[in-house]
Amino acid sequence: MPILSTDVVDLTQQLCTIDSVSGKEGEIVDVVAKGLEEQGWHVHRQKVYDDGKGRDNVYATRVPIGDHVPRLVFNSHFDTVPPLIPLKRTDDALFGRGVNEAKGQLAALIIAANRLVDERPDLAKDVALLFVVGEEIDHAGMIKANDLPGYGPEFLIVGEPTEMTYASIQKGALKVKVSVAGKAGHSGYPHAGVSAIHKLVEILDDIMKYEWPKDAHHGDTTFNIGSISGGQALNAWAEKAAAGVSFLLISLCNFLNIC
């Protein structure tokens, strides 16, 4: 019996029975890496965490890694959010942790990639699979994947839940920390200091009022001022203030006005 089932539902079921809550990806990484090797893939395990638990990215290609840069990469992630919800199979559905995100996608991508290289051997060298760890917590796996030898696809097909519709783009994320310095002093003496909070509020007001880029096809740039801190006392000019802002971008060059 092959390590990985060649039926998409059976393979989803097989992957869902392995607990791979973020932090515990070692076992599923082993199974998928060995299974892909058995199917003829060149498998490169890329170490991501130093915790000794085998939480590695898996990058699989049809030619030795680094010999060629595949143009098309199928990507998803091994880890799930907690807790493990045991799998249940009915006549026409699977229920349990990972079916929707992202074991179903892993199974579909593995089977699609195998079918593609079987039916179009001329394209085989341009097809790769990239499965990462830590996606649900710190994105360490996907960030690290940029260092892989022979990685730089023109096309990336990402397996993620999108409510059963095809999504042509994923917004980029930009996290910004705005830090402002003031000068401490008693607030009864306006000339004695400078409030970092007053300056920060002006900057945040600019962010709120600015016309951020919009795109007819890809939607709007959106943002969230998710945290604010600063100040030392009600009667003192704030010496320091900071805010955390996260943007969801439709285009970085557009955002930075350098297109």
Ligand SMILES: [Zn+2]
């Ligand atoms: Zn996901």
